Amino acid sequence: MYTLRLIFKNTMRHKLRTSLTILGLVVAIFSFGLLQTVVDAWYAGAEGASNTTLVTRNKTSLVFPLPLSYQARIRAVPGVSGVGFANWFQGTYKDPKNFFAQFAISGETYLNIYPDYLLPPDDRAAFLRDRKGCIVGRKLADQYGFKVGDIIPLKGTIYPGNWELVVRGIYDGKQSTTNTATLFFHWDYVNETVKRTVPRRANQIGVYVVQIDQPENAAAISAAVDNEFANSLAETLTETEKAFQLGFVSMSEAIVVAIRVVSFVVIIIIAAVMANTMAMSARERLSEYATLKALGFGPGFLTLMIFGESLLLSAFGAAIGIVILFPFAAFLGKVMGTMFPVFEVSQLTVIQQVLAALAIGAVAAIAPTVRAVRINIVDGLRSIG
Template sequence: MFIFRLLLKNAFRHRLRTILTMVGLVVAICAFGLLRTIVDAWYAGVEGTSSVRLVTRNATSLTFPLPLNYAERLKTVEGVTGVSWSNWFGGVYITERNFFPQFAVEAASYLALYPEYVLKDDEKKAFLLDRQGAIVGRKLANQYGWKIGDQIPIRGTIFPGTWNFTLRGIWDGIDAKTDESQLLFHWQYLAETVRKRQASSADYVGVYIVRINEPNNAPLISERIDTLFKNSLAETLTETEKAFQLGFVSMSEAILVAINAVSIVIVVIIMAVMANTMMMTARERIAEYATLKALGFSPEFVIKLLFGESLVIALLGGGLGMLATIPIANAFAKSVGTLFPVFRVSDTTMLYQFLASVIVGVVAATWPAWKMSRIDIVNGLRHVA
């Protein structure tokens, strides 16, 4: 306790300099945590995937559809226990700023494949019975203030016209990784409307979602599916849901690398600032350290004093930065809307922030501690004059 009080008193001996250094630490650690959270949010779709779901799409490109009659053939593949399908809708709610994911799905089979969408039984029944009904995630409903029974007009971009949906249910994610920023409606409603305009384009789907009996059999079952449709007019590419999501993440790989690099640079900069603070502190106390050595204290004691003081400043500043990260991240999540479906500061990010604070404190004190431990007593005492 005495040592801690001594370190705390030493740390705030030059109060203004210490406070300014701590402010820099707060900003740096908070920025580091926020950037790490942005990277985590980019991978949130990957983390929320299931190991028993595969995605089958057109081998040429995701923009090319697949025939509806593939569904029955997929059900015959050994190891497949469930099949559903979806279409990306890509509409706009009121203005272009209100963009969020919308999917036309085969409702009954789709919800069976996504147990992480927790929907009340009465709301699920109402959705299944209403061809123009829709369900949304809790986050999306809260963002726009939607309630059960509300009319939601979506202006189509891929499918022209204004599409009116009645909100029949709001699902909650089974955990924090579940996406709650989507709108789902009936694929049959989309197909019926498209058939009236262009019959030849109605019986096609964007992707098939396939449930398998054993995650370890994913490569084998994927191969069986792609072999089944080989040399057809629409060959398929089947991959795990995780691999499918990673394909989207890889499109932004350069951005993610840049964000990671910036987060590291921030820590390095504050490390340099902290090292400068500790070097100035050491120079001011040369006579004190020489006196301690003259009184019989070992060089190791001087090293402990400097490392201890540096760690006290780093951990206090880093701790405040960690505390500030959560409210700032929440405010950031609200400002970007549905850009990041899942945006939360993870335990891993908090651990990285703590480790970054410790590393800054240790590295910043290394050179001053080594210099002061080797100081000559006579020269150090002369420094008083």
């Protein structure tokens, strides 16, 4: 207890220096955590992907569709327990700036594959009955004020025209990492209109989502699905949902790498600042360290004093930085809206922040400790801080 009190008093001996050092640590640990949270948000779709879901798309490119007739053939592949499909819609809601994900889906077969979308039974039934019905995620509903019964007008881009959808339900996520910033409506509604206006584009879909019984059979089932359509006019590429999502992330991999690098550069810079602070403190106390050695205190005690002070500073800075990160991340998630459907501080990020703070404190204390332990008593007593 006495040692802890002595470490605390040493830490608070120069209040201004201590305050500025802690402030720097707060900024560094907070910035590190925020940047890691941004990276996590980038990968949220892939991390939340189910290991029992495959995605089948056109082998040439995602922009090329697949025939509707493939659904029955995929369902007949051994190991497949369910097949749904989805089309990216990309409609404009009132203003081009109002961007959010919109998918025309196969209805019940699609929803059955994603049990993480929690929808009241009555709302689900109402959605399935209404050809023009849609369901929206909670985050999307909160951002735009959508309510059950509202009519959402969309101006089509991929599918030209004015489309009116009726909100039949608002779904929540089973977990906090579930994407609740998407609008789903019936593919049949789109297809019926396309049959009248552009018949050659009818009965075509974007991707199939395939539910399998055993995740360990994913590779074999993927190969079986692709072999089913080999040498056809629309060959397929089937992969796990996680691999499919990572394909989108890889398009901006350079940005993600840059963010990661910046987050670690911040830690390196504050470690250098912290090391300089501890070096200044140790230089001022060389005569005190020499006195302690003369009184019989060994290298272990001096090491404990210096490392204790450095780690205490790091702990204060890390604690404040971590605490303020949570409300700021929540605020930022609301401000960014659907840009990042999932934006929350993960447990791993907090652990990384704590480890970074410990590393800063330990590294900053090494040089001062070595100098204090090696100081000659006579030379130390002559030292003037």
